[in-house]
Amino acid sequence: MATIKVKFRASSVEMKEGSLYYQVIHNRLARQVHTGYKLFPSEWDAGISEIVMDSGTEGGRRNYLLSVKTALADDLSRFRSIIARLERSDVMYTADKVVELFSSPADCGGFVSFARQLIKELKQIGKRRTAETYTTVLNSFLRFRGERDLLFGEVDSNLMVEYETFLKGCDVCPNSSSFYMRNLRAIYNRAVERELTVQRYPFRHVYTGVDKTVKRAVPLKVIRQIRDLDLTLSPMLDYAKDLFLFSFYTRGMSFVDMAYLKKKDLQNGVLAYRRQKTGQQLFIRWEKPMQEIIDKYDTSGTPYLLPIIRDMKEDARKQYKSEAHRENQSLKKIGKLLGLAIPLTSYVARHSWASIAKSKNIPIATISEAMGHDSENTTRIYLASLDTTVVDKANSLILKSL
Structure with missing residues (x-):
């Protein structure tokens, strides 16, 4: 095994x-790596290979020596991590290879470096959604950690507990915290698969589950209020209202599916599309209110049915994400205009359609097929968290009978 001094x-x-300088020795061959740090002879103990400071060392010089000690410790840890990885690979290596990996800025010896390389690879093979998710998660982790990379050996249970505490301090809800942890774990596990590190189970003491959350839905009367709003003097809000209603009219179609609808998907009075999330194909009978919304907007320069993706020269997904953000910002303003108790978002249209369908005693199987769920069980779970008013009324009756 190579040694480092x-x-x-x-x-x-x-x-x-x-x-x-660092000295790397392997198979009796020695190589040197300059650190760039300077010391006076009195500040170095050759016997223990450490920086020493006497009582007279103070001020700026003391701070400098302390920072050099920290940097040396970090570099030595990185060297040892690289050597351990090479040893696990069971492939012959040289002292030059150790130096090369240490000196290369593209080296995946660090967790952050590996995550960035993984994101780049995912983009290259077309897995953009996963790449975007990992980017979001890594950015959150870097806000906690800072820009300095860290060795895989430093990714331990204590660090993840500290990160979870940081997220709580930022008022991040448990489900969002779990989202970050699950995806960081996925990145870490990929590194384990590539034998860049051994499995240390750093996420075993943090929450990685999914809390049951109350879905946000509004009753039919609120849908009518949204439909009847006169927003002609506010084009952006009027546009947001139309997209919300289009989603509701199309059985709660998700915003991403609306963005990618093409004119060719509408034929002989039937709108046919595949869900971006599951790939399931759905068919919707074309109705008059859907056509009225389509007729309001000019999409002659694009193949798309709705004016969400407008510029054929720009990245389509980037436009969709930007429009989704703008849509939700506008819908929240509409919700405030109506005095709604919940934030109005594009998801509310989907949740509301399911909730209203349930209140109309439409069979679960029908709702499941309409929403493109992969099973009725998924729909039951979905509906179970949509509306608790029936249970609340039952509880109220019991309390009043006391």
């Missing part, structure tokens, strides 16, 4: 600082 080379000029 820190060495000090004194200056040939008396009273001048000397240089620190």
Whole structure:
């Protein structure tokens, strides 16, 4: 196994600082890596290969020496991690290879470096949604950690508990915190699969489950209020209202599916499309209110049915995401205009359609097929969290009978 040592080379000029360097030895071959750090001979103990400070060292010099000690410890840990990885690979390697991996900025010896490389690979093979998710998660982790990379050995249970505490301090809800943890775990597990590190189960003491959340739905009367709003003096809000209603009219179609609808998908009075999330194909009979919304907007320069993706020269997914954000911002303003108790978002249209269908005693199987769920069980779980008013009324009756 290769060994790594820190060495000090004194200056040939008396009273001048000397240089620190790393010595990598493997199979009796030695290689050197300069650290860039300078020390006076009195500040280095060759016997223990450590920086020493006497009682007279103070102020800026003391801070400098402390920072060098920290940097040396980090570099040595990185060297050891690289050597351990090479040993696990069961492939012959040299001291030059150790130096190459240490010196390469593209080296995946660090967790952050590996995550960035993985994101790049995912984009190259077309898995953009996963790449975007990992980017979001990594950015959150870097807000906690800072920009400095860390070794896989530093990704331990204590660090993840600290990160979870950081998220709680930022008022991140448990489900969002779990989302970050699950995806960080996925990145870490990929590194384990590639034998870049051993499995240390750093996520075993943080929450990675999914809490049951109350879905947001509004009753039919609110849908009517939204439909009847006169927003002609506010084109952006009027546009947001139309997209919301289109989603409701099309059995709660998700915004991403609406964005990618094409004119060719509408034929002989039937709208046929595949869900972006599951790939399931759905068929919707074309109704008059759907056509009225389509007729309001000019999409002659695009193949799309709705004016969400407008510029054929720009990235379509980037436009969709931007429009989705703008849509929800506008819908929240509409919700405030109506005095709604819940934030109005594009998801509310989908949840409301399911809730209203349930209130109309439409069979579960029909609702499941209409929404493109993969099973009736999924629909039951979905509907179970949509509306608790029936249970609330039952509880109220019991309390009143006391």
